[in-house]
Amino acid sequence: MRKIQSILILIFGILMTNCHEILDLEDLSAVNETDVWSDALLAEAYVNKIYADNLPGWSTGEANMSDESNGGGGHMYGQLTENSVNHWPYTQIRNINILLQNIDGGDIDEGLKNRLKGEALFFRAWRYFGMVNRYGGVPLVLVPQELDDNLLVERNATSEAMGQIISDLDQAIALLPEISAGSGDNDGHVHKGTALAVKGRFLLFYASPQFNPENDLGRWQEAYEANLAAKTYLDERGFGLYDNFENMWFDEMNREAIFVQRYEFPLNTHQWAAATRPLDESQNATGGNWPTWEMVKAFPMQDGRPVDDHPDYDEMYFWQNRDPRFKATIAYNGTLWELSGKSGRRQWTYAGGEANNPTQTGFYCRKAINEADDPFAAHQGTTMWIELRYAELLLNLAESANAVGRRDEAYEALTAIRERAGIESGSNSLYGLAPNMDQQAMHEAILHERRIELAFESKRHWDLRRNRLFESELNGSRRHGLRIDLKEGVTKEEMENADLEEEYENYFVHEVIEVDFQFDINWQPEYYFYAIPMTHLQLNSNLEQTAGWPGGTFDPLQ
Template sequence: MKFGYTTIYALSLMACFTACSKVLDKKDLSAVNESDIWKDNKLATAYVNKLYEDNLPGWNTADAGTSDEAPGGDAVMYGQLTINSFDLWSFSNIRNINILLKNIDGGTLPATTKDVLKGQALFFRAWRYFEMVRLYGGVPLILEPQQITDNLEVSRSKTSACVDQMAADLDNAARLLPPTWTGNDLGRITKGAALALKGRILLYYASPQFNPANDQARWQKAYDANKAAREVLEAAGVGLYDKFANIWFDEMNKEVVWVNRYSYPDKVNDWNAATRPLSEAQNNTGANHPTLEMVNAFPMKDGRPITDPAAGYDAVHYWRNRDPRFAATIAYNGCPWELSGKAGRRQWNYVGAETQFLTQTGFYCKKAVDVSYSKFFTYNSSTDWVEIRFAEVLMNLAECANETGKTSEAYEILKLIRKRAGIDAGGDNLYGMKAGMSTEAMRDAVRLERKIEFAYEGKRYWDLRRWKLFEQELNGKVRHGLVITLLIPQNEFSKIQDTVNLDLNYDQYFRDSLVAVDKVFKIDFKPNYYFYPINTKHLELNGNLKQTNGWDGGAFDPLQ
């Protein structure tokens, strides 16, 4: 049975109040004395479970729109951000983490119990700081729970100091955490997860957003961290799962490194509803519609880009002979998609196929959409969110290897990724990649592979940001889709739609026309968006906070 952390937290507290005489002896049963938490394993574990509940990342159907993956993201994409557009300020969560770290050693729990609880808390403190630092650069480093008598107007620390602290927290977490968990503890933070997050953080810090001078020492540290993460994870049995399309459905498979577990009815998400067509969803729709740019990014099954004349790309039957990740990610007009368990169902995206909310681009996203769900369960999904999977650890390592002169190592990793995807090896065993790529060419190859492998997993926006590629890749452009027109009367087509062979005669029934999905503005990502401003309300509460450079009154340099 799979437990969500909300359930675990509640059950742990119930167990404490029903089985711990020390708690039952208290006069006030509506509260637990803080000092008792660190003397009782069930209470301390319940406290950590609440940290999971409060700090785990989860499903987000808005991320794709702030990139070239899908329409949306208006304020970011059209240059309309203001100082108060964002407000991620996680210090109340960090305070709760710091309470544990300060007090648990004063309790009477066994040392081994303290260690694993501290390790999980240290991980979450690093995660919460990373979320803020990747947005703003340096933020106040607060490592103890503040008291009302303390000076609460803490200045922003240098970005470098924040990165050092996150790395130290994760090193300490890795030292304290086990390599694996079992039973109902499956999904807790492991030693490998801590090292994988450290590898991601140091990769960001080495990337152009934070490292415009291309300091090679940062790339080497990131390489070392990701290599260590790979080695520890592989020793624990983690690796690439052989079924790419099932990564999200075969729960806790070998590729999962860090996960947020969901369980109906206690903890659910609406990813399936938001991503499916409305006719097969409930209460939500309209997210993650793949752009034509995203569709065209997938190579052919031999690994060559569709622009290569030797690849055999057919612009009419564009789904033929594509990288198998295409069929696992993109729902195109007429494709098999047995939603709601409907055997033989095909997805129709032509104008008129849906009476309301037809896809904006001519495509839907298949990734992590469970076809077995009825409409009710699309809005009450228990599909787990995988924040870090082993493929990311490998891709992080490949990027760092290439930037530190080990391009051959990057080749080997991309071959592993493409082999698992189902791309043909080819006579040269390069899976469609060119031989003898330079550092620059391999950099482009790694970036493309990330775009394909992690499509709609909330990675693309952050990658474009840390590479500082929004202006080069997207500014002045618009995203596109297809308007699909049925060429025969719909009542006639409905009689044959389940048997028509579109691989042979698509253009007999349909005409695809290019359409811009950015209808009013072109993309205009501003240079100062690489480091966001601190929300005005925090500046008003703390006179020692400096605004980020590039924004009104900005005096804080996020590159220090």
């Protein structure tokens, strides 16, 4: 019988389950596979390792591959090669398959067995969709392969892969526990509501133009039904929009959090805040998530109407009278931002105002940045990551409802989000939305709402990609920032003591600048389905390369 290497499993078991019984084991050097599936503590430890290997978490990588932030390198400038995108988690899938093949042979409690199987199926679906979203169809390996198996597996059609992903999620939904928001059981483990909401997201992607250029309405109907089912289920169990947008990240397991990764110092930390904060209040990291001028202007005014041609918008005082989400997301020159608990601290982004690695755009992202953290705490971050929250579920439902002609439901979802944000309702109670929008106008409104509500949550890049909008919205353009200079003769003391809400223009001048310094944005159409890296093709002669890339014959739309 093959042995499972148990050191990491036991570590995670000690951290996340009752450690005393594990420590009573006679031999900690290796665990026989049959023992794992007959010992509840070992089986849970095995699944805890699956969580550790597969949970999504904080990332500063996606913001610069869109119009949220600057940077993005080869993705944005058309310089990717066949080897640029390597997302191939078959090791993690194998570990999941080991559980699914063996756990029924054990004699642990049936209820626990069902939960562990449900969690494993959920994460297998999660991992496979991560590959399908990047490459289209990939080989479906559903059992742990042995050396004498045929390892030269072929790519399954994208439709087959999606069928398996949805099947895994449906099985997970049937097996996972029903958990209510605010209950002690809602501790970060995936549950039935998580799987329902993720299924809705996956089907929305599959209905979107990236996978559905012919606009098969059947796919949109499936996406609508899945997202409606998720909302109905979660509503009944107390999930919903959290009343404090700014504090959502810091109030652990609040009612909006559906799929999360939780962190605990010193065992499991992240560097999101350190990489996002200015260097003078950071440690060992900075320079991520600098908002572009385009991102700054995307937020509407307090009445929900766009800044363009708005009578109350003053580009010099751009922060005034804005959607409250603006100040919860964007740190700008002169704003009160009391990082490291420094009372009265203001963030200066004017030229010369920052000695070390100043922001190139004139702005910082302040979403999910805990002001109380000092630089050390920022670098050892424990703020939970919410991969999927209730607001996204509403937006997923709105988009699919609009596609199947249910615009009233789309309006209902958008107005709920804007009401929570603090936008004024207006005389028509539409919170700044245009009345009587047709399907295309509503679709654009939903994507714009996603842009501001989910800013810097690793969503914008994927929204542009699944809607095939990079060429039409960004290609040939350059992103911008705001260069801010002190007016001649102004002293630092005068500026720091000024009433900037009334006198800002007396001290500063602005210039909109390009932050794509060398190249225009030049996203290539083959990036909607990436090439499989040569390392994998060389190991498996039966793998076809993705069409659109050198030697590519595999059609990702089949």
